[in-house]
Amino acid sequence: MNDPLMRLGRLAKQGPSDDQVSQRIERVRTRFRESFDQAHTSPRPTLPLFAGALTVAAVVCGTFFWWSARERPLEAFAEAQSGELTGESVSSGQGTKQIQFSDGTRLSLHPGTVVHVEGTTSRGATLQLREGRAFATIVPSDEAQWLIEAGPYAVHVTGTEFELSWDPSDGELELAMHRGSVVLTGPNVPGKLTVQGSEFVRFRVAERAEEPPEQEASRREAPERGAPEQEAAKDAEIEETNGVRGEARSGSGSVGSDAGEPAKAPRSARLLWDLVQEARQRRDGDGARSALLELRSRHGARGQTAYLLGRVHADELGSPAEAIHWFEMYLKEAPGGSLSEQALGRLIELQAGTAAGRKAAQRYLDRYPHGSYARLARSSSQ
Amino acid sequence: MPSQAAHSELLSGKPPSQATVVPLSTSDEAIVKGLVARERWAANALYDRYAQPIEAMLRHTLGHERHADLEDLLHDVFVQALGSASSLRDSVALLAWLQTIAARIAFRTMRRRKARAWLQFWAPESLPEVATRAAGQEIRQACARLYAVMARLPASEQLVFSLWHIEGMEMKQIADVCEISLSTAKRRLRKARERVHRMAAADPELASWMTEQGGDT
Numbered sequence: 001m002n003d004p005l006m007r008l009g010r011l012a013k014q015g016p017s018d019d020q021v022s023q024r025i026e027r028v029r030t031r032f033r034e035s036f037d038q039a040h041t042s043p044r045p046t047l048p049l050f051a052g053a054l055t056v057a058a059v060v061c062g063t064f065f066w067w068s069a070r071e072r073p074l075e076a077f078a079e080a081q082s083g084e085l086t087g088e089s090v091s092s093g094q095g096t097k098q099i100q101f102s103d104g105t106r107l108s109l110h111p112g113t114v115v116h117v118e119g120t121t122s123r124g125a126t127l128q129l130r131e132g133r134a135f136a137t138i139v140p141s142d143e144a145q146w147l148i149e150a151g152p153y154a155v156h157v158t159g160t161e162f163e164l165s166w167d168p169s170d171g172e173l174e175l176a177m178h179r180g181s182v183v184l185t186g187p188n189v190p191g192k193l194t195v196q197g198s199e200f201v202r203f204r205v206a207e208r209a210e211e212p213p214e215q216e217a218s219r220r221e222a223p224e225r226g227a228p229e230q231e232a233a234k235d236a237e238i239e240e241t242n243g244v245r246g247e248a249r250s251g252s253g254s255v256g257s258d259a260g261e262p263a264k265a266p267r268s269a270r271l272l273w274d275l276v277q278e279a280r281q282r283r284d285g286d287g288a289r290s291a292l293l294e295l296r297s298r299h300g301a302r303g304q305t306a307y308l309l310g311r312v313h314a315d316e317l318g319s320p321a322e323a324i325h326w327f328e329m330y331l332k333e334a335p336g337g338s339l340s341e342q343a344l345g346r347l348i349e350l351q352a353g354t355a356a357g358r359k360a361a362q363r364y365l366d367r368y369p370h371g372s373y374a375r376l377a378r379s380s381s382q
Numbered sequence: 383m384p385s386q387a388a389h390s391e392l393l394s395g396k397p398p399s400q401a402t403v404v405p406l407s408t409s410d411e412a413i414v415k416g417l418v419a420r421e422r423w424a425a426n427a428l429y430d431r432y433a434q435p436i437e438a439m440l441r442h443t444l445g446h447e448r449h450a451d452l453e454d455l456l457h458d459v460f461v462q463a464l465g466s467a468s469s470l471r472d473s474v475a476l477l478a479w480l481q482t483i484a485a486r487i488a489f490r491t492m493r494r495r496k497a498r499a500w501l502q503f504w505a506p507e508s509l510p511e512v513a514t515r516a517a518g519q520e521i522r523q524a525c526a527r528l529y530a531v532m533a534r535l536p537a538s539e540q541l542v543f544s545l546w547h548i549e550g551m552e553m554k555q556i557a558d559v560c561e562i563s564l565s566t567a568k569r570r571l572r573k574a575r576e577r578v579h580r581m582a583a584a585d586p587e588l589a590s591w592m593t594e595q596g597g598d599t
Contacts (some may be wrong), residue, residue: 004595005528005578012525015443025433028456035461036425075422100423368592 029104030168037102062292067338074120074243075102089116091341092132093372094183101125105146108135114338121145124157130338133165133174152205153186162195168338169302171205171278205270303334320350345373348380410476417467429460432477436460436484443488443544445529455491459484478558485559486542492537524591531581531588539574548569 014024038376041153053060076085076099084179090099092109099107099115104125113132117125124146138146138157146157150166153173166173175184181196187205195201267275274296292309310326314317327343327350334340344364351357361381364373371377414430416424437456442536444452462483470479532540541560551559557567582588 005575005582006590007595008528009544009593010550011521013548013550021434021437024453024456025437028437028453029384029429029433030462031453031457032429033426035457036422036464100426102422105425135400300402301452312508 008337032103074105074122074125076100076117076120076125079316084119084325085328086119087117089130091116091338091368091371092340095372103141104139104289106137110134114341116338118149129164129166131166131168133163135161137161138180151186153184153189153203156183156185169273169280169308171273172202173204174200174202176200207336267294267298269295269301272299280312280316285312286311288316303330303337304339306330306333307337307339310343310346314346324350324356328362341368341371341373344368345371345376348373348377352380393549412474414467414470417464418470419465425460428463428476428480432480433460435477436480439481439549440486440488441547442548443485443541444491444558451491455487462487473558478555481555481559482561485545485561489537489541492533492540495533496537520591525588527588527591528578528582531578531585534581535574535577539570539577542567542570543574543578564566 001203063367085099090097090109092111092113094111094113097109097113099109099117101120107127108114113134114130115132115134116128116130119126123141123143124149127149127340129148129150136148138144138160140160144157148155148157148164150164150173151168151171153166155162155164155175160182161178162180162182163176163178164174173186175182175195177195177197177199181194184193184195184201184203184300185191186201186203204216236349242277272291275291276288276295279285279291289309289312292305292312296305306326306329310323310330313326314323324347327347330337330343331340337343341364347360348357348364351360358381361377364371364377365381368374411422413427417428433456436459437452440452440455440459444455446549459480463480466483532543535543538560545556545559546553553567553571554564556571557564560567582592590596
């Protein structure tokens with residue numbers, strides 16, 4: 001590059017900072033989206049014959065359309081999912097999936113994640129992370145109102161990037177901030193906790209909310225009810241450990257040799273969930289089954305316990321008939337539950353080649369035509 | 383990647399409010415089809431993918447601090463792109479297509495600025511200097527003078543010169559983007575270089591800088 005003019009041209013090319021350019025592009029992005037909406041929602045006015053009167057009319061109409069567009073609820077889109085997303089659940093199945101909102105906000109779902117779009121407004125949306133892990137990029141705005149619920153926890157957002165994970169079986173929430181800040185509320189969270197910067201927090205539900213006990217339908221579940229429970233302390237302490245700003249740990253318990261026996265002393269739901277989790281990690285099917293059955297009989301925990309019992313029987317105990325029973329039970333107890341797709345998928349796998357399997361496949365395809373088991377369901381339904 | 387079924391649904395041309403399928407990774411071909419079907423996601427994907435190079439091209443050809451309306455121009459490029467999307471062919475190269483639109487807009491802007499400067503006796507020298515990340519005050523001034531000199535070129539030559547010297551495009555690419563023949567592009571660049579060298583030699587700051595850099599003014 002001997003030509004000084006060429007050299008000067010290259011220097012002039014360097015221009016402003018990346019931040020300035022990014023901000024400019026971001027500002028234009030918003031305008032461009034509005035232009036797209038206007039071009040596709042309102043017809044262009046024809047050339048006015050009475051310019052004055054029509055100009056006034058155009059201004060009035062323009063203001064009206066601007067306000068209409070401004071107040072219109074955000075639209076949500078997701079890969080391979082048809083219909084309105086509001087009120088719907090999006091499951092990433094075995095793969096990944098992205099939910100996009102019309103303001104540019106994105107939610108990237110990791111495998112095995114289920115997000116329910118509770119509702120949208122012109123300023124944001126209410127979402128429920130029912131299971132799994134999601135990376136959220138919320139477009140910043142002073143008026144933004146986003147709420148992401150994960151079990152009993154709630155994350156209030158105005159504009160930021162973070163990763164949120166919720167494991168309903170463990171009652172554990174993880175929040176990793178990438179940019180900006182959020183306000184977190186929920187069990188064991190000290191008040192309204194502001195999480196910001198690159199902080200990471202993990203909380204675990206100290207005591208699961210108990211559902212009203214129901215008549216136990218299963219022949220397997222022990223009817224006995226113990227003395228009134230001596231529940232463990234509900235609030236766990238917040239620890240400062242290894243970059244984990246706040247980590248609420250529930251009381252722990254171990255699955256002893258008698259874990260499979262009916263409880264001699266009443267055990268809290270929190271302790272039982274811990275026992276389930278630990279047993280599953282140790283691949284102790286009997287221990288997990290006993291704790292789950294006790295949760296159902298003693299604490300009336302329905303839905304998720306049935307699903308987990310299905311999984312324990314299928315994966316750990318090698319008893320497909322029992323697994324089928326429990327997956328069916330889950331679908332009865334929680335027909336619109338977040339694990340319905342997985343339960344139906346398991347039923348297809350467990351009953352492959354049978355009439356019941358074909359029926360399950362058809363049920364699956366009716367509800368999840370693009371779901372992660374769709375291919376298996378199509379081949380099984382024929 | 384989206385399934386074939388998802389793609390077929392994606393390309394089915396639903397009205398924007400009903401569009402519900404957004405591939406995670408989209409090819410240019412899918413974006414073209416989405417644009418033709420007036421899908422919202424395609425417009426978003428087009429902007430997400432190409433806003434940066436088009437913004438840079440506009441900034442390089444027009445000078446980023448010399449045009450308070452750079453955001454308007456960037457917006458215009460994509461709005462015009464949407465307006466003409468219905469005529470797109472499947473195999474069109476999206477970036478080249480957008481660059482052509484950006485070049486037209488840059489050319490019109492240059493002409494408008496010249497007319498406005500003439501009407502208002504608004505000499506290019508009075509414009510704010512061009513800020514660069516290239517540190518030194520001396521370089522900043524030289525860059526500002528370069529843009530001031532370029533602004534005195536005919537718009538057609540200014541565009542070709544800036545695309546070559548600042549944006550760094552190849553001649554063939556410049557010819558395509560400016561919708562002129564290769565020989566015309568070369569001729570315009572040659573004329574522009576001659577003029578710029580002449581004006582630079584007459585400009586004390588530019589001449590000084592070029593002499594320091596070992597160039598022949």
